[in-house]
Amino acid sequence: MNNNLESTVADLLKRLEQATTRLETVEKALASGGNAGGSSAGSAGSSAPSAQSAKEFQNLVDQYIVNLVALSKKIAPELGKQAEELAKAIDAETKVIQTASQSKKPNQDLLMKVIAPINAAAQQVSSIRDSHRSSKVFNNLSALSEGVGFLSWVVVEPTPGPHVSEMRSSAEFYTNRILKEFKGVNQDQVDWVTNYISFLKDLEKYIKQYHTTGLTWNPKGGEATVAAGGASTPSSAPTTTSGGPPLPPPPPPVLDVSEFNKPGKADMSSVMSSIAAGNLTSGLNKVTKDMKTSNMANKSSVVKASDKPTVAKADIPTKPPKFGLEANKWVVEYQVSNKNIIIEAPEAKHTVYIYQCVDSVVQIQGKVNTIILDSCKKTAVVFGNVISSCEVVNCTSVEIQTTGKVPSISIDKTSNIQVYLSKESLDAEIITSKSSDMNVLIPGETANDDMIEIAVPQQFRTVVKGKTLATESVSHI
Incomplete structure (x- = not known):
């Protein structure tokens, strides 16, 4: 009996020693980035990189x-x-x-x-x-x-x-x-x-x-x-x-670690504290009647070239302005405070590409295929008929107005945009993504009536229905 017990203990000690040796081997392999014995090292722990x-x-x-x-x-x-x-x-x-x-x-x-x-x-x-x-x-x-x-x-x-x-x-x-x-x-x-x-x-x-x-x-x-x-x-x-060095001016770094996981960047503690204390409106200014859109004086159904506003130095493009027809594309680039950009008698096959313009107004007098407004600020575009679509991307505080017909308007990564539609364009399809502060203005009952301003939904509610999702816009009263 004692001999059997001693044999069993000896066998267990031998197994334990083998297991210890194996674990030490795996630990050394992981420290050097290697793989000890195939998949065993990879399975040593889900947290261990392989x-x-x-x-x-x-x-x-x-x-x-x-x-x-x-x-x-x-x-x-x-x-x-x-x-x-x-x-x-x-x-x-x-x-x-x-x-x-x-x-x-x-x-x-x-x-x-x-x-x-x-x-x-x-x-x-x-x-x-x-x-x-x-x-x-x-x-x-x-x-x-x-x-x-x-x-x-x-x-x-x-x-x-x-x-x-x-x-x-x-x-x-x-x-x-x-x-x-x-x-x-x-x-x-x-x-x-x-x-x-x-x-x-x-x-x-x-x-x-x-x-x-x-x-x-x-x-x-x-x-x-x-x-x-x-x-x-x-x-x-x-x-x-x-x-050599990067081209001037160099584009912003794609991987700026300081912008990721920055302490306090997404910290909601102060917001939650205000909510808990009931201080939800203490820092807000009161909106008076004259500030409301419906009570504003000098309303108009057209996009106007307003007085020259102050343009921040950071908004001014570093490249010289450009305007002209290249092949089938009208190029309007780097314009600053230019309210008299007019494209006269374009052809239906032409595309209009407006890029990095600030505080400017572009008028397109004729039918074109496509209009693209890219990376512009405080810029307005007035156009007649468009065959394909009008696209707005990466813009801030812009206005677009059609006096004719446009089948599709696409708005992507844009904030603060006013879209003025004509009666001929009321059937236009408006597609939006990653954008905010969007308003569509449509004609009133008669020519003397003010345009009707309608906000495009930015908040949505999604629920599970069976095996699908049902999404609808959320309206706040």
Whole structure:
């Protein structure tokens, strides 16, 4: 009996010693970023980073980005160059993921050095778009530029997945245009969109699987200094191919860690304290009768060129103004306090592109195909008939007025916009996204009546009905 007991104890001690040895091996492997014995290291704990994360990310690149670059080169040279810069940024991000699997989470200053190569290549993506505004593939260039912010998921906490989804939505504003123009006409363009959007969708799934609450660092790894130095060394960083300093003025950094997770940035404690104390209206000014739109004097149904307001120095474009017809596109760019911009007798095939204008008024006297108002402030556009659509994107305090017919008006990422419709345009479709302070004004009963101002809903209520969602606008009385 004693012999059996001693044998059992000895066997248990032997097993315990083997298990201890195995755990020590796994710990050493994780500290060096290796994989001890296949999947066992990866299963040592869900919080332990693994080389599998970087491998899966590279699989996404091989599946989609390689094709995207090849198609971009086939479609247009400038698009091919931009796609190559995007690939460089993604390659730099792969190195950051590899660094995270081998290193402890660094402080903010060191993290900025780790992500510097991503930032440099991403800035080139935006720069190429800005320098090719008259390109025939401007929608493609814009799709890559608007979506390139997805790269910043590596510094977003605690939910990087939704950030990628938001960047995909920004890109889809332009990819939807591409599909509308080329579906059934140019398969290369359709495949280009498919690869780009599919990559962003699968990237979101990848993040939810491997980096649910933020980029996963190795708590038992070494310092990130070596990896950061390797990531930013000229021999390994693809961003040095441009040579010299960035183009003046450089675009804003895509990955500004200071803007993410900033202490107090989204702090609602003071707001909640005010609510708890009942101080909901103590800081608000009283609205008098003369301030209401319905009681304002000198109301008019047309957009007027008001007296020259004070233009903030920061709003003034740094580039010289531009106005003219390029191929089939009227280009109106960098105009400041110019109330006399008139496009006379345009052709129906012409497009009007208005970019970074401040405190200006543009009149279009004739029928055109499309009107695009992009990144403008305090600017008004008055036009007759439009065949396709009028699009407003990235604007602040703008007004658009049609005196003829327009089938569609698209408003994206815009705040404070007034849309004046004529009787012929009352059937126009108005599509809005990520915008605020939107009002549509329609004609009154007679020509002598004031225009009727109607606010576009900004708040919505969604409920689950069976297997679907039902959404309706919320009105406040």
